[in-house]
Amino acid sequence: FTVESIVLVVLACIAPQGAMSFSAISPGTAATSFGTSPSAESKSRTQRIMEKTSTTGQTGGAGGSSTYDAFLRAEANWERLKLSKEQNRNDFVFLDDNQVDAFVTSDGAQGNPAAWAKLREQQGKALDYDIAICGGTLGIFFATALAIKNPKLRIVVLEAGKLRGREQEWNISMDELEELLKLGVLTQEDIDAVITTEFPACRSGFKNREVTPLQGGYFTNGEIGYETTTANVLNLGVSPSMLLERVKQRFVAELNGAVKEMTRLQGVVSSDAMGAALDLGNGENGDHPNILTTSVVLDCMGNASPISRQQRAGMKPDGVCAVVGSCASGFDPETNLIGDIIYTNTEIQDKGNGSKLQYFWEAFPVNIGRNGKEPGSSPTKTTYMFTYMDANEMRPSLETLMEDYWDLLPAYQPSISDPEADLEVHRVLFAYFPTFRDSPLKPKWNRLLAVGDASGIQSPLSFGGFGALTRHLDRISTAVSEAVEKGLLSKEDLGDINAYTPSLSVAWMFQKAMSVRVGQNVDPKFVNRLLATNFEIMNEMGLRTMMPFLQDVIRVDGLAGSLARAFVADPTFLPQIVAHVGLPTLADWLGHVSMMTLYTGLHGAVSPVLTPFVDRMDDSPREQFKWRRRMEAWKFGSGSDYILPEEN
Numbered sequence: 001f002t003v004e005s006i007v008l009v010v011l012a013c014i015a016p017q018g019a020m021s022f023s024a025i026s027p028g029t030a031a032t033s034f035g036t037s038p039s040a041e042s043k044s045r046t047q048r049i050m051e052k053t054s055t056t057g058q059t060g061g062a063g064g065s066s067t068y069d070a071f072l073r074a075e076a077n078w079e080r081l082k083l084s085k086e087q088n089r090n091d092f093v094f095l096d097d098n099q100v101d102a103f104v105t106s107d108g109a110q111g112n113p114a115a116w117a118k119l120r121e122q123q124g125k126a127l128d129y130d131i132a133i134c135g136g137t138l139g140i141f142f143a144t145a146l147a148i149k150n151p152k153l154r155i156v157v158l159e160a161g162k163l164r165g166r167e168q169e170w171n172i173s174m175d176e177l178e179e180l181l182k183l184g185v186l187t188q189e190d191i192d193a194v195i196t197t198e199f200p201a202c203r204s205g206f207k208n209r210e211v212t213p214l215q216g217g218y219f220t221n222g223e224i225g226y227e228t229t230t231a232n233v234l235n236l237g238v239s240p241s242m243l244l245e246r247v248k249q250r251f252v253a254e255l256n257g258a259v260k261e262m263t264r265l266q267g268v269v270s271s272d273a274m275g276a277a278l279d280l281g282n283g284e285n286g287d288h289p290n291i292l293t294t295s296v297v298l299d300c301m302g303n304a305s306p307i308s309r310q311q312r313a314g315m316k317p318d319g320v321c322a323v324v325g326s327c328a329s330g331f332d333p334e335t336n337l338i339g340d341i342i343y344t345n346t347e348i349q350d351k352g353n354g355s356k357l358q359y360f361w362e363a364f365p366v367n368i369g370r371n372g373k374e375p376g377s378s379p380t381k382t383t384y385m386f387t388y389m390d391a392n393e394m395r396p397s398l399e400t401l402m403e404d405y406w407d408l409l410p411a412y413q414p415s416i417s418d419p420e421a422d423l424e425v426h427r428v429l430f431a432y433f434p435t436f437r438d439s440p441l442k443p444k445w446n447r448l449l450a451v452g453d454a455s456g457i458q459s460p461l462s463f464g465g466f467g468a469l470t471r472h473l474d475r476i477s478t479a480v481s482e483a484v485e486k487g488l489l490s491k492e493d494l495g496d497i498n499a500y501t502p503s504l505s506v507a508w509m510f511q512k513a514m515s516v517r518v519g520q521n522v523d524p525k526f527v528n529r530l531l532a533t534n535f536e537i538m539n540e541m542g543l544r545t546m547m548p549f550l551q552d553v554i555r556v557d558g559l560a561g562s563l564a565r566a567f568v569a570d571p572t573f574l575p576q577i578v579a580h581v582g583l584p585t586l587a588d589w590l591g592h593v594s595m596m597t598l599y600t601g602l603h604g605a606v607s608p609v610l611t612p613f614v615d616r617m618d619d620s621p622r623e624q625f626k627w628r629r630r631m632e633a634w635k636f637g638s639g640s641d642y643i644l645p646e647e648n
Contacts (some may be wrong), residue, residue: 045420046071046402049326050428071430075398078432082393084316103306104268106445111269114289115277119269127275127293129154129258130484134265134278134307135300136163138452138469140247141185142298145477147255148184153484156258156292158278163248163261165240168327168382168427169197171339171364173233173551175643176470183474190246197237198369201229202341204550206532208525210345210411218532219570223525225344226532228539233550234341237366263290268297268307268448272490276447296489297448298480302465303434305454311444316391317434319460319511324402324430325384327366330423332415337375339364341550344531345412347524349404353394354519357387358527359404361412383409384429388515391434395518398430435460437508440498443491451476455498459552460511467552471641475632482628486621493622496629501637502595503554509589512581522580529573537565544644555639556600559593599638607631 043051050068105111122128131146133139136159143157157163177195180186207214207225214227251257260280267279276297280290299307343361350356366380367373385405389395406419416422439456443449451457458468479497483489513530516522523529538545538558545558567574578586610631617624635641 044399044403045406046399046428049406049420049425053425053428071398071402071428074430074432078322078398081316081391081432081434082395084391103310104270104445104448106270106272108269108271111267112277112279112289112291115267115269115279115291116271118291118293119271119274119277122293123274127295129156129292129294131155131296131298131480132276132278132292132294133157133298133300135159135302135305135452135454136259136261137165137244137300138302138465139298139300140244140251140259141180141469141473142300142451142477142480143257144185144247144251144255145183145473146481147251147257149477150481150485151255153481154258156260156294157251158263158265158280158292159259159261160264161262163244163259165242165244167241168429169237169364169366170240170243170466171234172236172238172466172470174236175232176467176551177236177238179470179473183477185247185250185473190243194238194243194246195236196239196370197364197366199235199338199365199375201231202233202235202339202550203227203229203343204341204535205343205345206528206535207343207345208347208528210414217536218529223529225528226536227343228535229338230341230539230543230546230550233547234339234364237364265301265306268445270297270445270447272446295447295484296480296494299448299450299454300452302453303456305450307448308441308450308454311441312436315436318390318437319435319508319515320389320391320395320432321386321435321460321511322389322398322401322432323384323386324398324405324428325362325382325386326405326419326423326425326429327380327382327427328419328423328425329380330416331379331381331413333376333379335413335415336365336368336378336381342531343412344528346408348516348522348527351396351400355389355392355394355396356516356520356522357389357396358514358516359408360386360514362386363413380426382429383413385409388511390515390517392518398432402428402430437505439504440501442495442498446491447489447494448491449480449494449497457498457501457504459504460507461514462552471553472636475636475641479629479632482625486625488622488625493625496626499629499633499637500595501633502592502599503637503639505592506554506559506589506596507552509581509585509592512585513577520580523576526576526580529570530577533570533573534562534566537562537569541565543646547645548639548642551642553639553642554596555642556593556597559596596638599634600640603631603634603638603640607634 047068050071102110108116130153133143133155136157139157140163143155146153147155177186177191181188181191205214205225205227209224211224214225215221218226248259252259263280265278266281268276270276275293275295278292278294278297280292282289299305301307340361340363344358346359348356348358362384364382365378366382367378368375385408409419410417436456441450441455452469453465457472458465476497483493514527538549541561545562548555548558610627614624614627
């Protein structure tokens with residue numbers, strides 16, 4: 001789990017109550033127990049702290065809202081998700097127990113009649129835009145990259161609120177920012193301006209109890225655990241508000257793009273022959289339909305997108321990462337020198353009702369290393385506690401996780417003893433991130449493609465949406481530009497862009513290993529033993545193994561080497577791993593590993609031979625397009641796009 005992911009996956013707290021695409025639960029079922037107004041004496045610690053924090057700088061998107069009311073909405077939505085029953089639905093979403101027309105439709109008898117009328121009126125003429133991008137936080141990056149690749153494209157970005165980043169930093173690595181520099185989305189001046197924090201390294205540690213510093217390996221220090229630090233990974237804090245503003249200004253002022261803020265999407269109609277039309281409500285005065293037409297729609301609205309919700313209607317997520325945390329001042333500045341990328345200091349926790357959770361920590365310094373602010377000078381840091389699980393109804397509430405966070409924080413950060421008394425809390429953070437194994441999501445309709453978190457392209461381990469953006473931005477923007485130019489906008493053609501990615505599927509096994517099924521009996525030290533052993537091995541193998549993994553890239557070379565060494569280092573642990581994840585899951589995972597191995601070979605041996613021939617296939621644009629996407633799938637699906645660091 002990485003800090004940048006907070007901005008890229010849409011928080012359930014901003015979804016309207018009842019807007020989950022699962023079997024309908026009466027809104028009062030979950031909301032009643034959370035919607036009351038307790039007296040001052042009965043307020044929870046979470047409520048007391050959140051009511052004292054500033055409400056300025058609230059934005060849309062994940063992590064954008066940190067009020068207690070938003071927390072209650074997230075809690076109610078989490079309860080509904082847990083209680084929902086999986087059903088098969090194809091064409092409808094369910095809101096507050098009422099069946100309503102589909103958000104997206106290609107049926108002329110459904111959708112806004114004004115949208116269909118405008119498409120018919122413009123048939124044979126130029127549509128309003130070539131590309132409409134829904135969701136501005138990530139969308140502005142896609143829009144800018146597309147406009148740079150093809151200046152002739154007419155592109156509009158639609159944002160339901162104001163297009164602005166939250167006040168709290170996103171954490172990222174310099175090589176990820178440099179991807180945006182190579183594309184021209186950012187300049188070096190932009191990068192220098194938006195970086196507000198820099199520190200040398202991040203720690204990874206897995207311990208059954210808190211011992212810092214910790215020497216030796218898991219089996220040499222009495223099974224306490226293992227920790228190591230890695231330089232130059234997620235060691236930069238950037239200002240989202242400054243970053244988005246600079247990219248927006250470049251898109252509008254330099255590239256002649258259009259941004260429509262405070263414009264909420266109400267629905268989409270899609271016609272293979274005529275185009276797509278977006279229902280944007282009834283205009284500023286409410287007196288006329290506001291319809292926008294386009295050749296293709298990019299859904300960049302995160303995993304709470306109404307479009308992806310409709311496509312996944314009736315499906316419960318395969319996994320969930322729940323995260324709680326805060327940005328606060330009051331820590332000892334001398335302990336605020338490096339970050340934690342993934343860290344444990346407890347065994348698996350029994351939360352009752354058969355639900356067991358392994359808690360993980362993450363922490364990042366704020367306001368050091370840049371603008372004359374020396375390391376050791378800032379008492380401010382962001383800390384997160386997160387856990388992997390499913391959406392079983394026996395899982396604990398967000399309130400339970402948040403109270404555990406406050407309880408366990410002093411052991412993790414021993415410079416404080418009472419978070420409520422010792423800290424000045426600037427923001428309280430909370431989210432749950434549902435993910436699905438059938439990712440990235442292929443389009444169900446012509447002229448509509450999910451990108452970013454809406455497609456599920458982010459890692460199921462880190463949920464690092466911004467990191468996934470920088471990795472895939474060049475590939476996706478190139479493919480979309482080519483699709484528009486060649487008129488290849490059917491769902492089959494666009495589906496080639498969101499191709500099967502075995503390296504992403506392989507990552508699911510790791511999330512499975514770090515979670516515990518409801519009712520499952522497991523050694524409380526299982527997760528720490530597994531991770532401590534493997535991280536020690538990866539660290540011994542060097543940066544070319546450790547760095548890709550920490551940046552959400554799974555490669556065959558690092559995976560095979562670490563697995564082989566892990567078996568030698570701890571051979572008696574293998575039966576426990578198999579029992580924990582289950583034989584069907586293991587068999588499925590081995591299939592994806594085999595495909596990743598095949599993709600590695602195809603990228604290395606076949607793509608260099610095919611590329612010159614494919615580049616000369618101009619008389620067969622669809623075949624050329626498909627072969628290019630196929631070779632990209634081999635490259636990215638094997639992790640071969642990652643530029644390995646030089647060993648120091």
